[in-house]
Amino acid sequence: MRDPKINKIFEVAKAENRGFLFEHEAKMLCGLYGMPITKIEVARTEDGAVEAAKRIGFPIVLKIVSPQVLHKSDAGGVIVGVNEEKDIREGYQKILTNIKNNVPTAVIEGILIQEMAPKGTEIIIGSTNDPTFGSTIMFGLGGIFVEILKDVSFRLAPITKDDAWEMLEEIKAKKILEGARGMPKADKDTIVDILLDTSKMLIECPEIKELDMNPILVYEKGARVVDARVIL
Ligand code: ADP
Ligand code: MG
Numbered sequence: 001m002r003d004p005k006i007n008k009i010f011e012v013a014k015a016e017n018r019g020f021l022f023e024h025e026a027k028m029l030c031g032l033y034g035m036p037i038t039k040i041e042v043a044r045t046e047d048g049a050v051e052a053a054k055r056i057g058f059p060i061v062l063k064i065v066s067p068q069v070l071h072k073s074d075a076g077g078v079i080v081g082v083n084e085e086k087d088i089r090e091g092y093q094k095i096l097t098n099i100k101n102n103v104p105t106a107v108i109e110g111i112l113i114q115e116m117a118p119k120g121t122e123i124i125i126g127s128t129n130d131p132t133f134g135s136t137i138m139f140g141l142g143g144i145f146v147e148i149l150k151d152v153s154f155r156l157a158p159i160t161k162d163d164a165w166e167m168l169e170e171i172k173a174k175k176i177l178e179g180a181r182g183m184p185k186a187d188k189d190t191i192v193d194i195l196l197d198t199s200k201m202l203i204e205c206p207e208i209k210e211l212d213m214n215p216i217l218v219y220e221k222g223a224r225v226v227d228a229r230v231i232l
Helices: 004-015 023-032 046-056 085-102 161-171 175-177 189-205
Strands: 040-043 058-064 078-082 110-113 122-130 134-141 152-154 210-218 223-225 228-231
Touching: 004 023, 023 040, 023 058, 023 122, 023 228, 040 046, 046 058, 046 085, 046 110, 058 085, 085 110, 122 189, 134 161, 134 189, 152 161, 161 175, 161 189, 175 189, 189 210, 189 223
Parallel strands: none
Antiparallel strands: 040 110, 058 078, 058 110, 122 134, 122 210, 134 152, 210 223, 210 228
16 A cells, blocks of 8 residues: 555646656655655745745755756756855745746746755666556666766666666676775665665556656765656
């Protein structure tokens, strides 16, 4: 039996006729499957954004919430490293202006306030759903490793713990995770846990046609999913 909170997320999207989940909904879903997500709150006003930031704690990140803006930074919809109230107010207005200019038809639902995660090793975990084979799980390192070098590993869901460890071993740049070239080590146990949580989520939620957690920041201990996109 699925947690009723999970059903609720999909029901809201369906009621609003949306073929995707907003970032905060996608992250809540990931959180319900045990993944480490950033603290998040949607603000509808500038004052609301300041209040949310005080609850979450500085530094924070501001992001657009709009059904027409799924690639948020391309549209000028992401501001990172906000450290004080005045900059929240400025950032809030700046994002609204950017979106009005770049995506004039966008309906703005609010601004997502979230905890700014420290720098870490960037990884990507994604999925696409094939009607014949089911859900694939993809793993790779962030940035050029996936986008240019296509250095990724794949499995079909569900995966076992051994499968997850193999996925980490199969990428060419796997040494990055071990702290090659003076980079900090990445917590592989946590990555394996996130892959297993992802597998469980995909099996239990056939509503998910595509998933893209990009990036997940991984530390010497622990990790944070800082962006998540789900297509229904
Ligand atoms: P997009 O929709 O453009 O993919 P993201 O949510 O991924 O937007 O934000 C763009 C970039 O901003 C991320 O790749 C990451 O580098 C940075 N970023 C976003 N959210 C956070 C966060 N909570 N903490 C730290 N960095 C973040
Ligand atoms: Mg992203």
